[in-house]
């Protein structure tokens with residue numbers, strides 16, 4: 647496994663593979679890897695000749711008050727995990743390499759960034775869409791692998807790849823969870839033992855909304871049930887709990903047969919922000 651730190655070296659190396667007719671699977675990450683990330687790597691490995699994983703904690707997707715400086719990092723551990731998975735390359739650039747002085751281009755997606763994460767983190771998605779465009783230019787993949795865990799991000803990036811006619815497919819892989827239902831996340835390391843045990847309420851609330859939608863199909867009633875479940879935990883605050891439709895990634899007030907929806911939430915447990923979702927096919 648080779649570590650690529652510069653864009654020039656990365657493009658030259660990966661172009662050589664492409665010229666040989668090899669396919670490239672790409673998994674963008676911010677590192678501090680867990681089994682959620684590894685599931686994407688395994689899917690990429692199954693479907694491509696070589697796998698490239700990027701590790702880059704992208705400063706532009708964090709607002710000034712967010713957790714950029716304390717975001718967990720452990721390159722040595724990530725390196726061993728990826729080596730064991732048979733990954734060919736880690737793209738591990740510095741912030742200066744990605745955003746040299748004077749760079750001024752931003753990529754934005756309009757509608758699908760309007761609600762939910764876009765409302766509570768207004769500068770977040772422009773950071774995400776811009777970095778992923780840059781990463782795609784560097785790694786030239788045939789398929790990019792994203793996690794359902796970040797449902798809105800996956801929807802926004804799929805839209806972007808399509809709108810910009812980037813010659814790459816996007817595959818969205820299922821959310822990997824702890825045994826009790828908590829979605830795996832690098833940020834779970836912020837939770838104290840007590841908060842970790844409280845955090846299972848997120849999955850319970852999403853599941854309550856899911857069951858209610860399945861049985862009665864009434865979105866407002868289902869969301870009320872979900873909110874009631876969340877309110878069992880002291881110190882929890884809800885940024886949103888909503889049903890989003892797949893077409894617009896906007897709040898759905900009712901559900902239509904055979905359409906795809908996401909039951910999505912972002913909550914803060916003692917100020918620590920966690921997001922999760924379930925896919926619901928009506």
Ligand code: AMP
Pocket residue numbers: 674675676677681682683685686791792793794795796819820821822823829830831832
């Ligand atoms: P991150 O390092 O958190 O930016 O995540 C990198 C990629 O891994 C994104 O496409 C995430 O959606 C995906 N991912 C993160 N957590 C999980 C999980 N629990 N299950 C599946 N994919 C995940």
